Amino acid sequence: MGERPYVGRSRGAIGGKLHVLGRGRDMVLAEHFTPITGGRLRAVTVETVRFTRPERIDFRLVRGPVPHVIESFVLSETAAGTRLVYEGQLGTDLWRLGQWWGAAVAARWEATVAASLASVKAEAERRSAAAGG
Structure with missing residues (x-):
C-alpha cells in the first residue's frame, strides 16, 4: 500500500517533508518542510x-512566510477519468515590501505545488498501470 502521509506515520521521502502535529476526525495540523536556496x-x-x-x-x-494562504484540491469524475482542480490564494501585508515578498514566496510556492502535482500524477499513473487499468 502506498504512502498516506496525513493518516499514518510519514516515512521515506514524505517523512522529510511533513510532520503531523495533531489529528482530528477530518483535519490534521501539520508542519511542511520545503527546501529553498538550492536545498541548503x-x-x-x-x-x-x-x-x-x-x-x-x-x-x-x-x-509561514506570509500572513495568508488558502489552497484547495478538488477531485471529480469525468468520462476521461479523474479531474483535479487546484486553487490557491496568497495574501500579504506591508504594502510594496509585502508585495515584493509575496511575489518571491509565490514563485517558490507555485514550483512546489507543480512538483507535488507531478509526483501525484506519476504515482496515480503507476498504480493504474499496475492494476491493469
Whole structure:
C-alpha cells in the first residue's frame, strides 16, 4: 500500500517533508518542510489540512512566510477519468515590501505545488498501470 502521509506515520521521502502535529476526525495540523536556496535551507510552514472525502482537500496556513494562504484540491469524475482542480490564494501585508515578498514566496510556492502535482500524477499513473487499468 502506498504512502498516506496525513493518516499514518510519514516515512521515506514524505517523512522529510511533513510532520503531523495533531489529528482530528477530518483535519490534521501539520508542519511542511520545503527546501529553498538550492536545498541548503528549508522553509517551515504549519497548516491545517481538512479532508472532505472523497472529493476535496483544503489547506489553510497557520504559520509561514506570509500572513495568508488558502489552497484547495478538488477531485471529480469525468468520462476521461479523474479531474483535479487546484486553487490557491496568497495574501500579504506591508504594502510594496509585502508585495515584493509575496511575489518571491509565490514563485517558490507555485514550483512546489507543480512538483507535488507531478509526483501525484506519476504515482496515480503507476498504480493504474499496475492494476491493469
